[in-house]
Amino acid sequence: MPPPTEAPVSVGADVSLRRPGAGRAVAVLVLVAVAALIPLLGPRAALDGTGEAAAPGVGVIALLRAVLFAALCVQAGEVFAGFLARRVDPSREPPRIWSAYAPWAGFAAALGLASVVASGNLIPHSVAALDIGGLGGTRDGTLALVEVNGFLLAGLCARRRPATALLPLAAVAVAEALRAHPAAEDGALLGSGLTLVHLTCAALWVGGLLYVLRTTHAWRTTAPEAGTALLGLYARVAAALLAAITATGVCSTLRRMPPSTILDQLATTAYGRVLLAKVLLVAVVAGLALAARLRLRRAPDRGNAYAPARAEIVILTVVVAVSAALTALPVPIRW
16 A cells, blocks of 8 residues: 655645735835835925925934834723723733833834933934933923833833833823923913823824724634624724814814914925825825724625725824824924
């Protein structure tokens, strides 16, 4: 009797089986590269022809702030959407957490931004250019230290009890809101309050959607109905978050651009140009969110709701990068 032979393995079939995963990895790398180029190169492109002066190292600062925002979104969104997932089905296994790594990326970005403050708001080219001891003596330096320590504590909390990381993350959000509105600014406290609400809701919206999509992917074979229910629950909460983001964004814009000058400044200032790009992107995201919600209401098409939701998270990644570029640009002059 001849020895048993193994079934032939088709190399082409094996490659085709690996293609979807490899394709997703390439797509993620491309998305990350594009998101990194927007804050790195976007500010100078927006400033072209406006006659406005760019701050030294504006691209690097915008890139560091994009990483900081992304880290805040990932960790805060994971805690928020994790709570929603437990409400839907507490017995299901959650996806692999990213909150163990995100705060360390935020810590590195906050450390880089603190080094810029320590060198007199210049990109440091040597350790000798840093005045570390002077950070605690200035408002900007103190806020930078709060962000560094906030991410450090959030990283330590994420190892044992991720929910406890919300407190240091809240400190980071408060520090970022205060940094965006210097004390000399008219109505600085009001502006900081608007920015705090805007930033918090945006972090929960973006990070929450990312975690929900990762969870529904993990449940796609074991509990597809629970995944659909989770997406529906998130969509209801996200509608309130989007309303708060829109309201605070409009109020903040009107504080910096009086109604009579908005149209002009949207075209002639770097801040206005990037703000216009952000508004258009958010409008597209809102349309995708509405499409996903409408599909969720139709029982036969509920599985199709994932397509607009996936497109939504891709565009939201770009929105985070554009928002970071916006923070590095000169504030428009009130005419």
